[in-house]
Structures are given as C-alpha cells and as structure tokens.
Amino acid sequence: MSEKSEETNSLAPERDRAPDGDERRLNGCVPLSHQVAGHKYGINKVGILQHPDGTVLKQLQPPPRGTREMHFYTQVFARDCSDPQVLSLRPHLPVFYGTWASSDSPNELYLKLEDVTRRFSRPCIMDLKVGRRSYDPLASPEKRQQQIRKYPLMEEIGFLLLGMRVYQPSRDCYVCHDQFFGRSLGKDTLAGGLAQFFHDGVKLHKQTIRLCIRKVQNILRWFESQKQLHFYASSLLFVYEGASGAHTEAEQNNNHHHHLPPQESSHEGSPAKSSCRRGGCGGDLPDSLQNGGQTHGSAPCLRQSNGNVECEEEEEEEEEGEEDSGGWLEEEGSEGHVEVRMIDFAHVFPSESPDEGYMHGLKNLLSTLRKIIQD
Ligand SMILES: Nc1ncnc2c1ncn2[C@@H]1O[C@H](COP(=O)(O)OP(=O)(O)OP(=O)(O)O)[C@@H](O)[C@H]1O
Numbered sequence: 173m174s175e176k177s178e179e180t181n182s183l184a185p186e187r188d189r190a191p192d193g194d195e196r197r198l199n200g201c202v203p204l205s206h207q208v209a210g211h212k213y214g215i216n217k218v219g220i221l222q223h224p225d226g227t228v229l230k231q232l233q234p235p236p237r238g239t240r241e242m243h244f245y246t247q248v249f250a251r252d253c254s255d256p257q258v259l260s261l262r263p264h265l266p267v268f269y270g271t272w273a274s275s276d277s278p279n280e281l282y283l284k285l286e287d288v289t290r291r292f293s294r295p296c297i298m299d300l301k302v303g304r305r306s307y308d309p310l311a312s313p314e315k316r317q318q319q320i321r322k323y324p325l326m327e328e329i330g331f332l333l334l335g336m337r338v339y340q341p342s343r344d345c346y347v348c349h350d351q352f353f354g355r356s357l358g359k360d361t362l363a364g365g366l367a368q369f370f371h372d373g374v375k376l377h378k379q380t381i382r383l384c385i386r387k388v389q390n391i392l393r394w395f396e397s398q399k400q401l402h403f404y405a406s407s408l409l410f411v412y413e414g415a416s417g418a419h420t421e422a423e424q425n426n427n428h429h430h431h432l433p434p435q436e437s438s439h440e441g442s443p444a445k446s447s448c449r450r451g452g453c454g455g456d457l458p459d460s461l462q463n464g465g466q467t468h469g470s471a472p473c474l475r476q477s478n479g480n481v482e483c484e485e486e487e488e489e490e491e492e493g494e495e496d497s498g499g500w501l502e503e504e505g506s507e508g509h510v511e512v513r514m515i516d517f518a519h520v521f522p523s524e525s526p527d528e529g530y531m532h533g534l535k536n537l538l539s540t541l542r543k544i545i546q547d
Pocket residue numbers: 173204206207208209210211212220228230233237266285286287288289297299335407409515516517518
C-alpha cells in the first residue's frame with residue numbers, strides 16, 4: 173500500500189490507447205475504468221482489470237499480501253466450507269470466482285471477482301478504509317509510522333475516505349475525490365466530506381444513506397458475532413445508483429465490452445476539459461454540509477467507458493444505444509439501490525478476540541451517517 177501516496181493521477185495513455193499491444197496481451201481485459209482508489213494499472217506495476225465477461229481481476233500483490241488475500245477469498249468461498257461464521261461473511265464480499273491468468277503470462281495471477289458496480293447504470297462509488305490501524309501486526313516500526321503519518325486521526329475516527337465518484341444528473345458527469353481529499357477531513361469536517369458522496373449537486377439522497385446504514389449495520393452484526401479474524405487496511409465499497417430516469421439495458425450493464433477510448437480514463441486532478449469543470453461541480457452542498465474537505469484532489473471525472481455519460485464538450489453526440497427507452501432502474505427506496513461490500517483483504521489475520529478496531533470504525537461511520545441525515 174505504501175506506493176499509493178506517490179502515484180500520479182492519470183493512467184498511462186499508451187496502455188489505454190494500444191488495443192493491439194497491451195490490451196491484446198491481456199486477452200481483451202482493460203484497466204478498470206471506474207476504480208476510485210488503490211493500485212491502478214499503468215501507474216503501479218499491479219492494478220485492477222475489467223474482464224470482457226464483466227468480472228474484475230485484481231492482480232495479486234507481491235507476497236505476502238497477494239497470497240494472504242488469495243487464501244482469504246479461497247477460504248471464504250471454499251465449496252466444502254462449513255464454518256457458519258465464515259459462510260455468513262459471503263454476502264458481504266464480492267463473489268470470488270477463483271484465480272485467473274492471461275495465456276501469455278500464466279504466472280501473473282489475478283483474483284477473479286464479481287464487479288460490485290456492474291448492475292448499475294451510473295454507479296456512484298466510494299471506498300472507505302475501516303479500522304483504527306492501517307498496519308497489520310507484522311508491520312515494521314517504519315511501516316507503522318508511515319501509515320500513522322498518512323492519517324493520524326485513523327486511530328480516533330476509525331475510517332478513512334480513499335476515493336469516491338458521484339454522478340450529477342443535472343450536469344451529466346461525475347465528480348471525483350481522491351485519497352488526499354479523504355486525508356484532509358478532520359473531526360469537524362468528516363460528516364460534510366462524507367455527505368458529498370450522497371449529494372448529486374442538487375439534492376442530498378437521505379434515503380440512500382438510510383439504506384447504506386442498514387447494510388453497514390449488517391456488517392457490524394457479523395463482526396459482533398465472530399472472534400476468528402482481524403481486518404487491517406481493509407475497505408468498504410459503497411455503490412448506489414446515480415441515474416434517476418429510465419435507461420436502456422446497455423447503459424445498465426455498465427461493463428459491457430468496453431475498451432477505454434483515448435482520453436477517457438483520467439481521474440482526479442486532470443486538467444480541466446469539460447464544461448462541468450468550469451461550472452465547479454461539487455460546490456452545491458447546503459451550508460450545513462459545506463465544510464467537508466479541501467478542494468485539492470477533487471474534480472469532475474472525464475467520461476468513463478463503462479456506460480457512463482461523457483462530459484467533454486467535443487463528445488456531445490449520443491452513443492449508440494444510449495437514448496432512453498423506458499428501461500428499469502432500482503427505486504431509491506429499495507434495497508437493491510445500494511451495495512456495501514467489504515473488499516481488500518491483503519491484511520486479514522487470524523485471531524482469538526473480536527476485531528475491536530474495525531467495529532470502532534463501523535460504529536463511528538454509522539453515527540456520522542446518521543448525523544448527515546439529521547443536519
Ligand atoms: N469487486 C469489485 N467490484 C468493483 N470495483 C472494485 C472491486 N474490487 C476493487 N474495486 C475497485 O478497485 C479499487 C481498489 O481495490 P482494492 O482495494 O481491492 O485494491 P488495492 O487497494 O489496490 O489493493 P491492495 O491494498 O491489496 O494493494 C476500489 O476502490 C474499487 O474502486
């Protein structure tokens with residue numbers, strides 16, 4: 173995880189633009205277009221890919237992290253698993269489909285996972301790291317200090333916003349925040365910063381927050397029921413539907429056969445290119461929520477390839493199959509409108525006591541979410 177803070181904020185253009193080169197080598201897989209945090213393909217040596225079949229591929233980190241994560245998923249999704257505690261964890265994780273490797277690099281292993289965002293038309297996505305400690309029991313003193321320096325409030329707050337993107341229907345674009353936005357949030361600005369994930373530029377989606385609270389409560393209940401695992405530097409991935417109207421099947425299936433076209437893969441901090449940028453997306457929170465976070469590391473994303481609408485002026489024309497045709501979307505009030513899943517298990521350790529650090533984070537997250545609704 174140490175390399176992440178040094179990463180730049182744009183994907184390597186050559187990789188995205190070379191369908192005859194790297195993409196072919198990757199058997200039609202492309203860098204995950206809607207990744208909001210973590211190691212990114214083309215920036216870091218390892219990263220997350222999108223398989224043409226709609227799953228995501230997480231490249232194994234160097235040992236021991238990668239092997240630890242692989243063993244964890246293998247244990248939880250083992251066919252012969254009979255441990256009720258472990259079995260009841262499954263609904264809170266992306267489905268694990270085993271390991272994957274491309275034919276040209278059979279030794280480069282990937283974890284093949286359900287894409288939690290796949291069924292959404294305009295997925296709003298947030299990655300929150302949970303727990304009082306971002307380092308595991310085997311971390312060196314240097315590693316501990318490095319992690320503490322990144323966010324000294326972690327011990328107290330128990331979670332850290334690593335990245336998000338929010339769809340703004342009124343402007344038809346995404347607003348993104350990166351890990352530096354998350355690290356800029358203090359105790360007084362936390363609720364406001366988190367609220368930005370639920371604010372579409374015009375209104376705050378309180379019902380979506382309520383649904384997220386319910387899902388987080390379920391995860392907390394799981395933690396209260398178990399003593400055998402401790403999770404360090406693990407995340408919760410929040411997803412909700414950002415589209416408000418009816419959309420086509422193609423739009424809903426946001427990961428269908430897309431190869432990143434040129435200049436569509438930029439994320440936070442890219443040079444201003446869209447009309448949304450000039451309009452200053454993201455500055456429309458009500459006064460009570462305005463104090464969340466600094467402005468650095470936040471910007472409207474350029475258009476993504478995963479069925480999302482572009483913001484760039486030069487790409488005004490509609491893509492094939494994008495016009496409304498009375499499709500179906502989850503209602504804001506229904507359970508299926510949101511997903512909250514645990515991801516990132518490179519630092520999961522066996523234990524014999526409850527994971528107090530993670531539970532502290534969940535409880536504080538729940539009270540912060542409730543505060544946002546009340547404000
Ligand atoms: N199953 C998934 N479905 C959809 N998106 C995912 C999934 N897994 C990961 N992502 C995206 O990729 C990002 C990074 O994932 P993850 O935290 O697993 O990797 P990482 O932080 O690079 O890993 P590590 O900490 O092991 O180095 C997430 O923030 C999310 O945007």
